[in-house]
Amino acid sequence: MAKILLIDENAFHRRSLSEHLFLLGHTVTDLALHETGRALSDLACHTHQRPDVVMVDPFAPAVDGLLLMRMLCISSRRPVLVHSVDRSDDDIVQMLHAGADSYLPKPCHPSVVDACVGALLRRVPAAPPPPPTVVGSLRIDVAERSATIGGEPLVLTRTEFDLLACLAEHPGRVVPRAQLRIRVGRGAFSSAGSVDVLLHRLRRKIAERASDTRYLHTVRGKGIALHADADRRAA
Structure with missing residues (x-):
């Protein structure tokens, strides 16, 4: 349907x-x-x-x-x-x-x-599903609401996946925190601090630390960008 x-x-x-x-x-x-x-x-x-x-x-x-x-x-x-x-x-x-x-x-x-x-x-035929986004060894499939890293599935909550998917829509670009709050900011996740909580949980699940980021890069005063270290671009 x-x-x-x-x-x-x-x-x-x-x-x-x-x-x-x-x-x-x-x-x-x-x-x-x-x-x-x-x-x-x-x-x-x-x-x-x-x-x-x-x-x-x-x-x-x-x-x-x-x-x-x-x-x-x-x-x-x-x-x-x-x-x-x-x-x-x-x-x-x-x-x-x-x-x-x-x-x-x-x-x-x-x-x-x-x-x-x-x-x-x-x-009018049904809309085709969007193609998966691949960033380094991360693969985010919005249509299937699934993500993998190095071929291994990531077990994400709804809000964790929504945050990752929002960043994946603009790989290599800084996404403002205000935009992230709008996208995942319902219910308990309505504050700026809650975006940081989600970001911390995502980093833990992809085995990276805030002091040694590989994919989830915080740009002070601007927002967050998703890109692989080998694929760094100016935001």
Whole structure:
């Protein structure tokens, strides 16, 4: 079935629809509308695993729905389905002209959403998985959510892998700590110190020390870069 990115400011709707779509066999990642910046950053990265379909309700106070729609279409390069409460004909026409592929009124039965997603994917093949990123003897496969070093699998938590995957999207470049906090900064991992905790755990698992780094390089005042010692580049 499909990998769906659901963007909606209504937390109850996101949770309910996600649960129903999961029962229909779909994998759903849900975000609040104010978190769309993180989604756009992720989708713009070639190594990020793209959803098959983006579902969004772009209508909210102080939100430029048309601009958001255009940015989602450009970044995701995937079918975009507008799912919102009954809108005027003008609103629907503007969304479709801005790049949306279809419109469904909210609420509707999850089976209707399932059928609409299937219809979109019959016209547009599913997104290919991103290729693994190889840095020295490290291999990070975002599609499989797995990582190996020297051919040996690394046992990583979800947040540890998310941190490594974010760094792997820009090998050789310094990734600001603020960006890392956004990517892995939910729940208990919301502070700058928690990024350091994750970094310490990752270093331990790949058998390196902060005083003798081979892959995870801290640049004081800037962020963290992933590169092999033999592959050092200016950030």
